Amino acid sequence: MRPAVQRRLLWALPLAFAVACFFALAAWMFGGAFIKERERSIAASAAAHAGAPACPTLTAGEFEAAHYRRLQGVQYLNGTFVRQHGHVECVTAADRKGPLKTYAVCAFTSPSVLKVTTAKGDWYFAPGVGQPATVSTAGDVARCVLASDFTIATLEGRAAR
Template sequence: MTPARSLRPGSQAVGAAAFLIFVAAAPAFVIYQAWALRHEERAAWTVAGPDCPTVQPAAELFGPQGPRTFSYGGAQFSRRFGHASCAAPQDGGLIPGETFHVCQFNGPAALAVATSKGVIYFKPGVGRPATVTIRGGEASCVVGGWFRT
């Protein structure tokens, strides 16, 4: 009979330490992934560009067929032409912050945005993309965006 081999005393401690590091790192990795996805979405939907011109409401703003209207995030959006894509990214770092709403339009010509603070009319121009962001009930618009259809 051969005697059983015993592990060196230090190898058990190293194995236990490696296991504890793995157990501690797994939640940190999940948290980092969630933060990175939130940061990436917020960056993708934050569009820089010149402000959309604001105009007074007029009957001809949306043409004889009238506006194409939809509701999203507690606001009502009306456009003359094109398509829209919307999202609700979150502000904040590791701790999620407030959600804001943003819609991109691929060539609306004219927009009307109704929120709890009132209605505002934008005229980015024919064939020009526009991005409307709503934070705290206030709508803002920039000419630009990556949404195309």
């Protein structure tokens, strides 16, 4: 290569180095945050289900025969969550089966009945009126427990701020 051409390309070297440093720093910062958030969500999901009693279940026939009115639904990640009453709040939890696998964990204030649909089928639960519940969909299998930190009191506390 001629010396004139080399001088013209010389300015690109510091620029390429700066760009590489920028992306390395971004990957280090956000990658670390991702791993910490993943570990936190695994711990939160495990804590949500530890020791809590399972929700009573219904069959599809029992759910359809009851003709529940005013059903409300929300689709989140890998599932559809239908409830009769109350409020819902969903978060993404990390699955231990893979670094990027996630599933939904939804908390309900007082759902009365729940229908959860995932790729593996439909699940029906009857926590009851006024009973908080938490549903997770790890492995596309719905699990429901009679426990939740998400209640009407926490909603009112948020509104007061």
